[in-house]
Amino acid sequence: xxxxxxxxVINFILIILSFVLQTTVFRTLDFGGxxxxxxxxxxxxxxxxxxxKAGILSGFFAGLLSDILFGTYxxxxxxxxxxxxxxxxxxxxxxxxxxxxxxxxxxSIMDFLYGFICYVFMFLLRGRFDIGFxxxxxxxxxxxxxxxxxxxxxxxxxxxxxxxxxxxxRSAKKFx
Amino acid sequence: xxxxIRRTGEEFTIPSKYLLLILSLVSCAxxxxxxxxxxxxxxxxxxxxxxxxxxxxxxxTVGTYLKDQSDKLAEITRLQDENARLKDExxxxxxxxxxLKKQQYDLTEFRELNDLKDQYSDYRNSMVAxxxxxxxxxxxxxxxxxxxxxxxxxxxxMNVLANGGLVGRVTNVxxxxxxxxxxxxxxxxxxxxxxxxxxxxxxFVHGDLKTYKDGVITFSKLNDIADEVAVGDEIxxxxxxxxxxxxxxxxxxxxxxxxADNLTKVGKISPVADxxxxxxxxxxxxxxxxxLDDYKNQKNSN
Numbered sequence: 405x406x407x408x409x410x411x412x413v414i415n416f417i418l419i420i421l422s423f424v425l426q427t428t429v430f431r432t433l434d435f436g437g438x439x440x441x442x443x444x445x446x447x448x449x450x451x452x453x454x455x456x457k458a459g460i461l462s463g464f465f466a467g468l469l470s471d472i473l474f475g476t477y478x479x480x481x482x483x484x485x486x487x488x489x490x491x492x493x494x495x496x497x498x499x500x501x502x503x504x505x506x507x508x509x510x511x512s513i514m515d516f517l518y519g520f521i522c523y524v525f526m527f528l529l530r531g532r533f534d535i536g537f538x539x540x541x542x543x544x545x546x547x548x549x550x551x552x553x554x555x556x557x558x559x560x561x562x563x564x565x566x567x568x569x570x571x572x573x574r575s576a577k578k579f580x
Numbered sequence: 581x582x583x584x585i586r587r588t589g590e591e592f593t594i595p596s597k598y599l600l601l602i603l604s605l606v607s608c609a610x611x612x613x614x615x616x617x618x619x620x621x622x623x624x625x626x627x628x629x630x631x632x633x634x635x636x637x638x639x640x641t642v643g644t645y646l647k648d649q650s651d652k653l654a655e656i657t658r659l660q661d662e663n664a665r666l667k668d669e670x671x672x673x674x675x676x677x678x679x680l681k682k683q684q685y686d687l688t689e690f691r692e693l694n695d696l697k698d699q700y701s702d703y704r705n706s707m708v709a710x711x712x713x714x715x716x717x718x719x720x721x722x723x724x725x726x727x728x729x730x731x732x733x734x735x736x737x738m739n740v741l742a743n744g745g746l747v748g749r750v751t752n753v754x755x756x757x758x759x760x761x762x763x764x765x766x767x768x769x770x771x772x773x774x775x776x777x778x779x780x781x782x783x784f785v786h787g788d789l790k791t792y793k794d795g796v797i798t799f800s801k802l803n804d805i806a807d808e809v810a811v812g813d814e815i816x817x818x819x820x821x822x823x824x825x826x827x828x829x830x831x832x833x834x835x836x837x838x839x840a841d842n843l844t845k846v847g848k849i850s851p852v853a854d855x856x857x858x859x860x861x862x863x864x865x866x867x868x869x870x871x872l873d874d875y876k877n878q879k880n881s882n
Binding site: 420423424425426427428429431432436437438439441443455456457460461464467469470471472473474476477478479480482483486487490493519522523526527530532534537538541542546 | 596603606607624631635766789792
């Protein structure tokens with residue numbers, strides 16, 4: 405039980421850390437106004453390493469945080485991040501989380517999807533039809549930058565999760 | 581066997597598909613509730629005030645300090661060159677200065693003559709400075725967070741300035757932070773007027789993600805039959821705007837052309853405020869609403 409609480413606390417800190425870095429440091433390190441999406445990396449990694457339920461929960465709370473500070477309607481980003489966490493979580497049973505290539509590819513695809521959904525709901529519905537421009541200037545550069553950061557960020561998340569998993573195993577053995 | 585029913589001796593768990601369904605419904609409910617009411621803003625804003633804003637504050641302070649230091653080093657060599665050049669210029673300028681003083685005198689007289697009210701001096705007493713501590717997490721809109729909130733008397737719909745020009749307005753307030761929607765954001769638009777033209781033509785200024793990369797924002801619906809509006813004209817916020825105080829400088833026109841309907845004109849405006857290096861902003865602690873209320877009261881008493 406204590407490990408479960410520890411897991412929740414660590415993920416809570418990770419979400420806040422990602423959000424704060426994303427809105428401050430990476431906003432000054434942007435390329436042409438494009439910053440990487442750390443929260444998406446975190447949500448997708450959580451789903452990939454721990455399964456769909458972890459993906460759903462971390463996606464929901466990460467999105468909610470984004471909603472509180474920057475969203476127009478509460479729950480919009482929560483919904484998007486949650487479904488991304490769920491989709492990636494479904495891959496948990498198929499792929500090994502130790503191999504770095506597949507998670508990076510999955511994260512890139514998810515960031516592309518995220519950008520596309522944002523475009524549809526925030527721009528297309530307001531009559532901004534020039535999808536080519538937004539694709540080339542916002543969505544694809546964002547995806548590339550996110551993938552680049554994910555190469556460094558994913559192993560950190562993996563290491564933290566492995567440590568928690570080891571602890572879980574050890575305490576389980578103790579009680580047997 | 582149903583997956584929801586708890587078996588004895590096993591920990592109670594919800595299958596992920598039900599969890600997804602429940603949280604989806606919660607999100608949709610939240611969206612509808614926030615669309616209709618402002619029930620949650622108070623407690624949630626306090627929450628982020630405790631957990632997010634202090635970190636943003638600290639990191640931004642450190643980041644700004646480091647950036648300042650590196651900028652300083654880079655500046656030194658440039659400044660030495662500039663110093664020599666400027667000394668030359670000073671001698672030239674002293675000559676020009678005497679000329680300009682005469683013109684300045686003419687200008688003040690002209691101002692008094694026209695009873696040109698300096699709008700900014702009206703608001704000067706109610707301005708409060710704030711630091712920008714965080715920017716929008718997505719790449720789509722351009723909101724940012726400042727480190728002053730309702731504790732400092734900031735309220736929703738107050739106007740925000742920087743570099744003597746309009747930056748945006750407050751859209752969300754927490755105890756120690758506030759979110760500012762900038763005028764360059766794609767979802768922002770405001771009514772403005774051309775101060776330089778004789779008939780003060782009204783136009784609508786929109787933030788635009790597409791043109792923002794070139795440092796300009798767009799305007800449209802300019803009704804200018806007499807062809808008075810020209811490139812370089814000063815655009816200020818209009819009286820008819822219900823969120824922005826009137827007479828605040830927005831920017832200068834850089835491009836103007838006829839709209840597809842041939843009746844109105846569209847074009848581009850280069851904003852006065854420097855949105856790429858936004859660190860310190862001024863919030864005017866006066867709201868257009870209050871002015872409108874005053875106006876209504878006056879009307880009623882008459």
